[in-house]
Amino acid sequence: MNIGIIGSGEMGTCLAAKFVKLGHTVSIANSRGAASLKQVAEETGAKAASIEEVTKNKEVIIVAIPQKNIQYLPKNLFKQLDAGVVVIETGNYYPTLRDGKIPALVQSGIDSLWVQEQLGVPVVKVFNSILATSIKELGRPKGEKNRIALTVSGDDIEAKGLVFKLVYELGFDSFDIGPISQSWKQQPGSSIYCRDLTLNELKKRADAMGTDWSEMRKIILAKRKTDEALMKADYPAYLKGLKD
Numbered sequence: 001m002n003i004g005i006i007g008s009g010e011m012g013t014c015l016a017a018k019f020v021k022l023g024h025t026v027s028i029a030n031s032r033g034a035a036s037l038k039q040v041a042e043e044t045g046a047k048a049a050s051i052e053e054v055t056k057n058k059e060v061i062i063v064a065i066p067q068k069n070i071q072y073l074p075k076n077l078f079k080q081l082d083a084g085v086v087v088i089e090t091g092n093y094y095p096t097l098r099d100g101k102i103p104a105l106v107q108s109g110i111d112s113l114w115v116q117e118q119l120g121v122p123v124v125k126v127f128n129s130i131l132a133t134s135i136k137e138l139g140r141p142k143g144e145k146n147r148i149a150l151t152v153s154g155d156d157i158e159a160k161g162l163v164f165k166l167v168y169e170l171g172f173d174s175f176d177i178g179p180i181s182q183s184w185k186q187q188p189g190s191s192i193y194c195r196d197l198t199l200n201e202l203k204k205r206a207d208a209m210g211t212d213w214s215e216m217r218k219i220i221l222a223k224r225k226t227d228e229a230l231m232k233a234d235y236p237a238y239l240k241g242l243k244d
């Protein structure tokens with residue numbers, strides 16, 4: 001498959017290396033241009049490219065940049081995509097830690113609804129609720145004990161089907177959270193965020209959250225705030241807490 005990745009940080013390079021290893025053709029871009037990506041290209045096997053190039057003639061485009069920068073991506077690139085191109089977004093909104101206040105996002109509270117609006121195309125949300133280190137280390141063949149599952153949400157059933165296949169190739173089960181309006185269940189502050197859970201555990205926790213965002217909003221956003229403070233003060237303690 002031809003895959004374009006926007007973002008050459010921890011998540012973008014992790015996915016680039018994995019997908020190259022699986023036999024896909026991968027191009028990767030950042031905000032500084034292809035010339036800055038020589039080392040990334042060497043390390044991952046992906047082709048260093050401009051943002052324009054990574055969005056051309058691809059079957060899948062993965063957006064892996066900080067949420068605050070989504071609004072600065074050239075919007076025409078996404079609007080010009082052929083029908084059927086799957087756009088994946090891996091982002092998380094961390095207002096106090098990294099992204100600052102984005103009023104429209106704060107209002108809805110559902111990160112990927114805002115991303116969809118910004119890009120002007122439907123997105124599939126995946127890889128946001130697993131650490132890049134877990135993607136690197138925890139992939140297992142189907143049937144192996146402790147195989148974990150990744151959360152996926154999006155409105156386009158066919159697009160999600162393709163994402164399930166990619167997730168499977170990486171060595172994970174997929175758990176379909178539902179439409180993008182339900183993607184809050186996989187956001188920072190939720191009980192399934194970055195917990196490396198098996199499919200059964202994930203399903204139990206997702207079901208326990210119900211489907212009513214107005215009910216869960218206060219709880220999840222308050223937990224995100226506490227987590228942000230802990231990440232700032234003591235990142236190892238935050239990581240340890242994810243195991244509880």
Ligand SMILES: NC(=O)c1ccc[n+]([C@@H]2O[C@H](COP(=O)([O-])OP(=O)(O)OC[C@H]3O[C@@H](n4cnc5c(N)ncnc54)[C@H](OP(=O)(O)O)[C@@H]3O)[C@@H](O)[C@H]2O)c1
Nearest residue numbers: 007008009010011030031032064065069091092128131132
């Ligand atoms: N790291 C993880 O374990 C992890 C796990 C789950 C979800 N996520 C989410 O995934 C997203 C990316 O995280 P990360 O950890 O990979 O971030 P990161 O290490 O800080 O890297 C960010 C990347 O985005 C690029 N970028 C920023 N603005 C851009 C723009 N306007 N156009 C093109 N590229 C741009 C940067 O390129 P330049 O350096 O050239 O600016 C950089 O390569 C975040 O929303 C994060 O919350 C990360």
